[in-house]
Amino acid sequence: PGRQCLSTSSGQALPEKVKIVEVGPRDGLQNEKTMVPTETKINLIDMLSASGLPVIEATSFVSPKWVPQMADQVEVMKGIDRKPGVSYPVLTPNLKGFQAAIKAGASEVAIFGAASELFSKKNINCSVDESLQRFDEVMKAAKEFGVPVRGYVSCVLGCPYEGKVAPEKVAHVAKRLYSMGCYEISLGDTIGVGTPGSMSKMLEAVSREVPVNALAVHCHDTYGQALANILVALQMGISVVDSSVAGLGGCPYAQGASGNVATEDVVYMLHGLGIQTGVDLSKLMDAGAFICRTLNRKTNSKVAQATCKL
Amino acid sequence: MGNVPTTVKHCLSYEQLIQDYPWLKRWLLEEKTNTGHEFPEFVKIVEVGPRDGLQNETEIVPTGVKIQLIDMLSGTGLPVIEATSFVSSKWVPQMADHTDVLRGIQRAPHVRYPVLTPNMQGFQDAVAAGATEVAVFGSASETFSKKNINCSIDESMLRFKEVINTAKERQIPVRGFIISIRIISCHHHQCLDSMGGFILLLIRADAPQLQISPYVSCALGCPHEGYIEPSKVSEVAKSLYELGCYEISLGDTIGVGTPGSMFKMLQSVMKEVPTNALAVHCHDTYGQALPNILTALQMGVCVVDSAVAGLGGCPYAQGSSGNVSTEDVLYMLHGMGIETGVNLAKVIEAGDFICNALHRETNSKVAKARGRTLGCVSVRENI
Numbered sequence: 001p002g003r004q005c006l007s008t009s010s011g012q013a014l015p016e017k018v019k020i021v022e023v024g025p026r027d028g029l030q031n032e033k034t035m036v037p038t039e040t041k042i043n044l045i046d047m048l049s050a051s052g053l054p055v056i057e058a059t060s061f062v063s064p065k066w067v068p069q070m071a072d073q074v075e076v077m078k079g080i081d082r083k084p085g086v087s088y089p090v091l092t093p094n095l096k097g098f099q100a101a102i103k104a105g106a107s108e109v110a111i112f113g114a115a116s117e118l119f120s121k122k123n124i125n126c127s128v129d130e131s132l133q134r135f136d137e138v139m140k141a142a143k144e145f146g147v148p149v150r151g152y153v154s155c156v157l158g159c160p161y162e163g164k165v166a167p168e169k170v171a172h173v174a175k176r177l178y179s180m181g182c183y184e185i186s187l188g189d190t191i192g193v194g195t196p197g198s199m200s201k202m203l204e205a206v207s208r209e210v211p212v213n214a215l216a217v218h219c220h221d222t223y224g225q226a227l228a229n230i231l232v233a234l235q236m237g238i239s240v241v242d243s244s245v246a247g248l249g250g251c252p253y254a255q256g257a258s259g260n261v262a263t264e265d266v267v268y269m270l271h272g273l274g275i276q277t278g279v280d281l282s283k284l285m286d287a288g289a290f291i292c293r294t295l296n297r298k299t300n301s302k303v304a305q306a307t308c309k310l
Numbered sequence: 311m312g313n314v315p316t317t318v319k320h321c322l323s324y325e326q327l328i329q330d331y332p333w334l335k336r337w338l339l340e341e342k343t344n345t346g347h348e349f350p351e352f353v354k355i356v357e358v359g360p361r362d363g364l365q366n367e368t369e370i371v372p373t374g375v376k377i378q379l380i381d382m383l384s385g386t387g388l389p390v391i392e393a394t395s396f397v398s399s400k401w402v403p404q405m406a407d408h409t410d411v412l413r414g415i416q417r418a419p420h421v422r423y424p425v426l427t428p429n430m431q432g433f434q435d436a437v438a439a440g441a442t443e444v445a446v447f448g449s450a451s452e453t454f455s456k457k458n459i460n461c462s463i464d465e466s467m468l469r470f471k472e473v474i475n476t477a478k479e480r481q482i483p484v485r486g487f488i489i490s491i492r493i494i495s496c497h498h499h500q501c502l503d504s505m506g507g508f509i510l511l512l513i514r515a516d517a518p519q520l521q522i523s524p525y526v527s528c529a530l531g532c533p534h535e536g537y538i539e540p541s542k543v544s545e546v547a548k549s550l551y552e553l554g555c556y557e558i559s560l561g562d563t564i565g566v567g568t569p570g571s572m573f574k575m576l577q578s579v580m581k582e583v584p585t586n587a588l589a590v591h592c593h594d595t596y597g598q599a600l601p602n603i604l605t606a607l608q609m610g611v612c613v614v615d616s617a618v619a620g621l622g623g624c625p626y627a628q629g630s631s632g633n634v635s636t637e638d639v640l641y642m643l644h645g646m647g648i649e650t651g652v653n654l655a656k657v658i659e660a661g662d663f664i665c666n667a668l669h670r671e672t673n674s675k676v677a678k679a680r681g682r683t684l685g686c687v688s689v690r691e692n693i
């Protein structure tokens with residue numbers, strides 16, 4: 001009832017179900033300074049599997065030289081208990097990574113592009129178009145193996161180097177990834193500067209090029225705007241949301257600031273709206289408490305912090 | 311009185327508006343950002359940091375620091391700043407310096423400085439110290455009453471009657487001043503009956519300059535009763551409005567609300583009270599404050615309470631956050647093209663100042679993120 005009433009002026013109701021893509025074990029841990037033992041990573045993923053999350057980004061097949069936290073990618077992939085019906089995508093930055101992923105048993109992979117030229121240059125030393133070309137061979141191989149590919153677009157609402165990012169540019173990159181064969185495009189507010197205003201403008205542009213049921217939002221909470229931005233995205237028909245247990249992963253562009261939005265807080269909001277997620281919030285909080293103990297840090301989730309003694 | 315829109319409360323004409331708020335003319339000529347939703351064009355922020363915020367901070371803040379904080383906030387463009395509370399220092403040591411604070415601050419023109427006055431003594435002290443707007447409050451239950459003002463509900467009502475009569479008398483020597491009385495009430499019928507009688511007293515006291523704006527606490531959940539039926543909240547709001555209250559602030563006191571419950575509650579209240587007489591006071595204990603405020607804005611509410619740096623924890627959830635940060639609210643509103651008249655950078659400065667004094671980190675994510683961007687181009691077009 002609350003869900004249906006919170007529609008836009010055009011009368012579109014909120015989705016009945018939202019798929020949560022849990023990025024804590026990869027995107028989250030990748031941005032944590034403390035090195036986490038393999039066993040802990042496996043435990044975390046198993047606990048997350050038990051909480052009902054439908055998609056859990058397990059690890060990244062990137063060179064350990066660049067991302068030491070993900071050096072144990074093969075062991076993690078082989079060590080986790082794969083729950084039936086749950087998907088465990090892994091990041092594959094190139095063909096070599098893809099091949100290693102398949103060998104380790106991966107059945108879904110992810111590639112990425114930036115909506116900002118400067119960001120692309122600074123991060124992977126090539127233009128956006130060039131970076132997408134490099135993924136051509138990954139896409140070909142993925143097709144051969146029948147492995148679905150998820151596409152990530154970063155800096156959709158702002159870039160740490162370029163500043164404002166044109167919604168049309170985001171739409172262009174999203175469309176490229178979609179036509180290359182990605183089944184879903186996750187739009188990332190990488191530095192968390194977006195607000196409901198810029199989110200809706202960007203989504204309007206992108207949804208003209210890519211069907212809305214192939215879109216997801218990946219909001220960062222660096223400026224506290226994540227939940228408000230997610231709400232607006234839901235109102236525009238998006239029904240896939242990326243988040244990270246305990247809000248793991250700070251912002252690499254703003255020292256000490258927060259990054260990923262906390263899965264617990266997202267689930268709390270969605271359930272309060274009457275939207276189904278299939279997630280058991282208390283089990284999810286257990287997983288969050290576990291990883292925070294291990295990392296010896298406080299959770300970034302407000303829901304977890306609030307022990308309201310009613 | 312209750313039908314006068316809040317934004318023109320002080321003004322009788324467009325010319326007066328432009329004179330009082332020079333930015334308005336500039337704003338009217340600028341292109342507005344189209345967010346695709348029906349949002350208010352202007353939102354009034356009620357800054358509760360110096361009172362509601364500090365009152366819930368454990369560290370005692372020196373008077374000079376409080377005064378400096380309020381003066382800094384006065385320079386930001388905030389239209390309403392809750393300055394202090396004339397409560398007994400025995401109960402709230404943080405507010406012991408209320409007289410010195412109120413006398414010490416530099417009052418900016420067009421800014422209102424309401425102060426809390428729980429009883430006669432407090433009211434007299436407040437007026438003597440120069441208050442032009444006071445707030446009195448009732449409580450939700452006997453437990454609340456005992457805990458908050460150490461008396462039963464009936465006893466507190468008797469105190470308010472005294473306060474009002476004196477206020478009426480004092481109208482004579484203070485002609486020309488607007489004495490406003492802000493009533494903080496609740497959803498309980500018992501309390502409402504007392505409040506209702508009290509408000510009738512106010513109206514009949516023939517004090518046309520009295521402005522009554524109540525705060526309804528626990529609108530989305532009560533620490534003692536749990537879930538609160540929207541119809542209960544709207545009953546209270548309706549009665550208060552019909553008695554002449556011009557603005558009713560709906561508080562999610564323990565922060566449990568979500569856009570779903572906020573929507574249902576507002577939908578119910580808006581059937582009884584015009585939207586432009588409503589304000590929301592959201593707590594961020596479960597991280598839901600901004601989406602809740604967004605929902606309220608989408609429904610046409612245009613007054614939002616918040617606290618600089620998110621001062622003030624939640625008294626019902628040890629260690630949790632309470633008030634939503636003014637900085638984070640402003641960042642969202644400005645990003646949506648909604649005007650507030652407030653300079654965000656100056657609010658951040660005030661927040662930095664008080665957090666240094668309190669030896670604590672800010673609760674505002676915007677304040678945390680600002681100035682920590684590593685050698686990159688500023689994307690903070692809203693600041």
